[in-house]
Amino acid sequence: MTSTTPFQAADAAPPSRWTARDGAAHYGLPGWGAGYFDADDAGRVVVRPDQRPDRSAALDDVLAELARRGVTPPILIRFPQILEHRAGVIRGAFDRAISDAGYRGRYTCVYPVKVNQHRGVLERISALAPALGLGLEAGSKAELIAVLAATADTPGTPIICNGFKDDECLDLIVLAAAMGRPITPIIERRAELDAALRLSDARRVDVALGLRLKLASPGAGRWQASGGLGSKFGLFVAEAADAARDLIHAGLGRRLTVLHSHIGSQIADLGAVRRAARELARVAVELRRLGASITTLDLGGGLGVDYDGGADGPTSIGYTADEYARALVDETRAVFDDAGEPHPDLITESGRALVAHESVLVTDVVGVSAHAPAPTGPDIAGAGASTLAPLRDLARLAERPPGDDPAGALRRALDARDALTGAFTAGRANLADRALGDRLFRVAGLSAVDALTRTGADPPDADRLADLLFDLYFCNFSIFQSLPDLWALGQRFPACPLTRLDERPTRRAVLCDMTCDSDGEMRSFPGPAGVGGGLMLHEPRPGAPYRVGVFLVGAYQEILGDLHNLFGDPGAAHVTIDDAGRAVIEEVIPGDSADDALRLVGHDT
Ligand SMILES: Cc1ncc(COP(=O)(O)O)c(C=O)c1O
Missing domain, CATH: 1.20.58 (Methane Monooxygenase Hydroxylase; Chain G, domain 1)
Known part of the structure; x- marks a missing residue:
């Protein structure tokens, strides 16, 4: 292995001048870390689960604590306190927007469980629900069962049901409503409306209903096709108006309470949010004029996560939660004030923004394939x-x-x-x-x-x-299992070594996973350490672990991952940080064994 590469020559400052702060800036921690991750003076990445500088622990210490329990990387570490803080950030943003605008509706953040259905995540959200005004959204029958179970102790938690709903699913919704659960099916297709009415009549339960709209206002960003007129779900405005009229003629206008639309995830531009909010509000006003109740507008997901940390990158967003909330509240208020109508309650189904920061994937570098030293004296x-x-x-x-x-x-x-x-x-x-x-x-x-x-x-x-520019750093994880959006969508995730940030990194590395697939590698990273491709890393020292964290992986990644090469789920640990900065291991969830993975594809073991 060489100790220098041509790339290092660009950084001419002597190594002694490189501090932990330089390291933190090099990896972009002050940006994508969002106050939850930073570096200490010893060059170690620290977690600050509620952004307080005094409640801070080095990830290296967390791993040492886990090692005492026999748990080693690859591991997914979840910090439940971060999730709690994120819920508070979103709540606070809407509370401020509502109070500044003199808005008279209430706000509920409804967590779409498809973003991460793990029991621990759902239970934490439902435990926070009464204090922070949270709800849960289910997109399938199985998700609804999980949501009903997770909210057994907080039965007042609002539940929204999206997605395709067959009779069995609708009947479960009716039963939940009969038990007093505040549950609203969002009608995606006309046939669903007829079935919902038939089933609720059969059980004599007045189920509240929502309609999902295909808005003309497009989203903005990679997921914009999930909204708009060509989207898979929802009713055209004309269909929604027909459905509302039919309900009103049947004397059921008061049951039509929610209007919903989702214009895509990770919305890159607040202008798109404003246009969609305004259009949704206009439809709501018109439906109210027909005689529908419409008490609540649900703007779906889309509140973005700044994976690039403020850099002008493909996965950065240029707005804060406060600005997002203000855009929604102000547009809705303007439309309802113009119409002289009372302000509706507001819902967002913010998934990514709630859970992405909570999870860090930690992997060990298990081998380096460095480019050979420049040969001296070829003939x-x-x-x-x-x-x-x-x-x-x-x-x-x-x-x-x-x-x-x-x-x-x-x-x-x-x-x-x-x-x-x-x-x-x-x-x-x-x-x-x-x-x-x-x-x-x-x-x-x-x-x-x-x-x-x-x-x-x-x-x-x-x-x-x-072969000249990059060393291959082999890490014990699977991109297909743990970072599917990187492979499928080319999404960037921030990554950084957990130690040695006070040392200038000298190697330009591609992170290769352990699958035999050539797509199983990370080449593009936010922050100066990723400029030019690859990620600047240190040369591992013999006998000492060299660990890399991949951050902001709590949304979608755990749940979309697959079994390529039969790499199962990595183990997971739930870790809180106490007031003295000590890591407390709340729960360890073992990963899949090779036996587990083999059984999942039908092999006897
Ligand atoms: C209907 C619906 N609501 C909410 C979400 C969550 O979006 P986000 O994670 O951007 O908040 C999605 C995601 O695609 C969705 O389809």
Whole structure:
């Protein structure tokens, strides 16, 4: 393993000047850490579950505590106090917006359980529900059963039911309503409305009803297709008006209480939120004029998480929870005031923003495949006399420094290497030629990259330079199991070593998982440490663990993951931090064993 790479040359400051603060800034912690994650003076990542500087623990200490219980990475650490704090942040944002605007409706944050259905998450949310005015949303029959169970001790928790609902599911909703649960099915299709009325009549229960609308106002961002007129779910406004009229004619207008729309997750632009809120409010006003009750508007999910930490990246958002709340409240108020109608209650189904920060995936670097040291003394003279033109070109490029056009030298070296590979494949070059060419390329390429990075420029053609630029850090986890959105959607997640932030990182690494799939790797990271591709990391020390945390993985990742290569769920631990900054392990949930994974695909073990 080499101890320096061409890239390091760009950072010319002596190592002694690198502090933990530099490390924190390098990895973008002050941005995406959102006050929950930072670095201490010893260069260790700390968690501050309620953003208070005095309640702070190093993740390294948390792992030491877990190790005493025999629990080692890969592990998903959940910090329930972060979830509680997030719920408070969203609550506070809406309370302020409502009070500033003189708004007269109430606000409920309804957690869509599909974002993470783990029992612990649901139970924590339902325990917080009475104090923070939270609700739960179920998108399927199984989720509804989980929600009803999780709210057994807090039966006043509002429940919203979205998604496809067959008779069995609707009947369960009717039964829950009969037991006094505040439950509202959101009608997605006309046939559902007819079935809901039939089943509630049969049991003589007045179930409140909601309608999901396809709005014309589009969302903004990667998930914008989940809203809009072409979306899979919901009624067109004309269909909703027909449904409302039919209910009103049947004397049931008072049961139509909720209007819902979801314009997509991780909304990138508040303008889209404003337009959707206004359109939804306008439909509500019109339906009220027809005679429907419409007491509540449910704007769905979309409150974003700043995975890039304020950098202008593909997964950053440019607004705060306060601004989001103000946009919703102000637009709704304006429409209802104009119409002279009383303000409705408001719901958002904010999932990602509630649970993403809570979970950190910790993985051990178990091996490094570093690019070999630049070879000294390849036979330049011999290559220069070769009958093969690309070998002669590589010899010339390796012989002298790249001069004032390092990008051009790099391109010529890449082209010559490609030509030599072609000659080898065609049988015109032998193994010795190819090996010599590879060594010459390394000498020429490394010195060109070195010269380039000293000018501050990124090398061109990074894809063709992978062997020069990146070391492969193998980590014991599966991207398909633990970070499916990275693989499926190219979503970036912040990552950083848990220790040694007070040391300048010297290696540019691609994080490779343990699956045999070449897609199982992380190459793109927010923060300066990810500029140019890969993530700057330290050289692991023999005998000492080197651990990397992947952050903000609490939303969707645990639940969408799959069994590729039969990697099961990693173990999970629920950890709270006490007032003295000590990690308290509340619960350890073992991961899937190989036996478990084999059984899931029908093998006897
Ligand atoms: C109907 C509905 N509500 C809420 C959500 C949660 O969205 P988010 O996680 O962005 O808050 C989704 C997610 O796609 C959804 O489809």
